[in-house]
Amino acid sequence: MNFSRIQAIFIKDYKEFSRNYAVSIMVLLPLIMAFIYNKTGVNNIQAYFLPINLAFTSVTAFVQCCLIAEEKERNTLRSLMLSPATLFDILLGKSLLVFSISAVTVLLSIFLVGYNPGNWLILGIALFLSIVFYTGLGTLGALFTKTILEASVVILPIILLFSFGPFLTVLAENIPVLKVAEWLPSTQIILLAESLEVSYTLSDVLIPIMTILIWTIIIWLSTIFLYKKRMVD
Amino acid sequence: MKTNLAITIDAFFIEGNLISPKIEMQLEEESIVGIYSDVAKINFLTKQLASNPEIHMEHRESGLYQRLTINEYINFVKGIYNATVENNHLLQLLDFVDRRNVRLEKLTYSEKQRLRLIPCYINEKPIQVIEEPFQNLDEHSKETVLNYLLSLKEKQKTVILLSNNMENVLLASDFVFRLDSEGLHKLDVKEEEPLMIEKSELTPIRFEKIPTKKNEKIILFNPPEIDYIESVEGEVLVYVGGERYPCSMTLNELEQKLTPFGFFRCHRSYIVNLQKVREIITWTRNSYSLSLHTSEENIVPLSKNKLVELKRIIGI
Incomplete structure (x- = not known):
């Protein structure tokens, strides 16, 4: 781990990201959605979290996936791997950039949709863990993509499952199998936010945060494991 | 005092067919060595050489970040290699002084090929291997790359050029080798003029x-x-x-x-x-x-x- 290398990768990726409009325009998607939701006058937690959960997938996971896929597409990853920079440096540099972009987007979405959470600290922890989780999801997705085009296809099921997954719980009364959707990180963060609005107990807070934490640990462990396996050649 | 660097590469077979024989090379320090061979042997050589910790490998098709400008790209490579070289110096060497703010996607093929050589100058390893340094370059770029290779030599680096074109190998190398299935052969390359003198002496050698x-x-x-x-x-x-x-x-x-x-x-x-x-x-x-x-x-x-x-x- 070397700070100057991570910084070089961070700056390089920031310039590449900001000049690649095909990818950076995705940042606007949750913001526009939050703005429209605000204008239509919704005021329940479920609706507030749609643009936020969309920001997690269409910005955090998608941008991370694209940044790595583009390195593969342009053959630059091989040059990077031959340089003194390690895979860890490369991923950390990118993840830091994606984390910053996501944090700004999510906060702007919350502001635009007009949501005022009951407890900023507890929700902040959950948002932080979520961004780390979706960054890992994007990194994992990049393992199976070689071009930006493929990345934008891979991201579709992720958006469907994780951003719109919470709506599946509504259908769970008719189809009991869909009760599993309750344990998605995107559903858990909504449950957390709902309990923050009323008087909450310790377990109301701990269960969602622990669930998101477990998702994060699992996704990063499997990502690191698969990268070690696949990147050897 | 010039010391010798030794490189050994084992023979390589595919289904019993010899692709590349065992190679033992003695490299003189601060020299440019050209190896001329066919594509299959060069591909194998690049793989073998890249795994040597003494060697920095520059592939023919190393990608570039299209949306960075030349100056930003140099900063990035410097960051990756922890190098402290003046940007101006590199820009001068590769003849990009007045184009430093041009994005890489706008460059011609020859200019991109020049740019990919930057890591060779700023990394610490003693041996630089460059695959096809002159392939499909325009005349001006060839000249620039040639000067660049000479400046690598001045930095006390040993340079190995790999090419499947004899002309390109001859252009820059101090020593030229030909690699075929029997092994590595050193070619006797002499400048034209000394030979002319020899002829005029008319000694019955x-x-x-x-x-x-x-x-x-x-x-x-x-x-x-x-x-x-x-x-x-x-x-x-x-x-x-x-x-x-x-x-x-x-x-x-x-x-x-x-x-x-x-x-x-x-x-x-x-x-x-x-x-x-x-x-x-x-x-x-x-x-x-x-x-x-x-x-x-x-x-x-x-x-x-x-x-x-x-x-x-x-x-x-």
Whole structure:
């Protein structure tokens, strides 16, 4: 781990990201959605979290996936791997950039949709863990993509499952199998936010945060494991 | 004091076929070494060399970040290699001084190829291997790359150039090697002028090598290396390992010189190395060819009246 290398990768990726409009325009998607939701006058937690959960997938996971896929597409990853920079440096540099972009987007979405959470600290922890989780999801997705085009296809099921997954719980009364959707990180963060609005107990807070934490640990462990396996050649 | 660096690479087989033989190289420090070979052997070599911790490998198709400007790209590479080189110095070396704020996607192919050489200058490793440094470059870029390679030498680095084009290897190298399935052969490359002086002295030296001329340089081949010699429109071409080299001697002179080495004038415009003949092909009653046992399938015509003489030599 070397700070100057991570910084070089961070700056390089920031310039590449900001000049690649095909990818950076995705940042606007949750913001526009939050703005429209605000204008239509919704005021329940479920609706507030749609643009936020969309920001997690269409910005955090998608941008991370694209940044790595583009390195593969342009053959630059091989040059990077031959340089003194390690895979860890490369991923950390990118993840830091994606984390910053996501944090700004999510906060702007919350502001635009007009949501005022009951407890900023507890929700902040959950948002932080979520961004780390979706960054890992994007990194994992990049393992199976070689071009930006493929990345934008891979991201579709992720958006469907994780951003719109919470709506599946509504259908769970008719189809009991869909009760599993309750344990998605995107559903858990909504449950957390709902309990923050009323008087909450310790377990109301701990269960969602622990669930998101477990998702994060699992996704990063499997990502690191698969990268070690696949990147050897 | 110049020390030698040694590199050893094991032989490489695919399904029992020899792709690349075992190589042992002694490299002189601060020199540019060119290795000329075919694509399969170069690909294998690059893989083997890249795993050596002493070596920095620069591939032919290393990608560039299209949306960065030249200056930003240099900053990035410096960050990756923890280097402290003046940007201006690098820009001057590669002739990008007035284009530093141009994005890489706007550059021509030659300019991109120049840019990919930046890591060679700023990394710490003593040996730099560059695959195809001159391929498809325009004249100006070739000159720039040549100066760049010389400045690498000044930085006390050893440079190895890999190419499947002899001209490109000859352009910059101090030592030239040819890699074929038998191993690594050092080519005797001499500048043109000293040889001219030698000629004018008119001393009766017994000289057995065949001089050929390529790219203003004179290359001397041992007779057994030669596959065959052809005369096309008054120009004599010597074929060695699938590559051709123009020669200033006439076919008659060559025939006299080469007959003791087992060469045979099989046609009015061909001399063939009999050691390399694998098969005598009979097309019709009056038309014959010789098939050569070389890396590529070569077929040399055989005149009908020479067939009798050939049969006598072979002893059938």
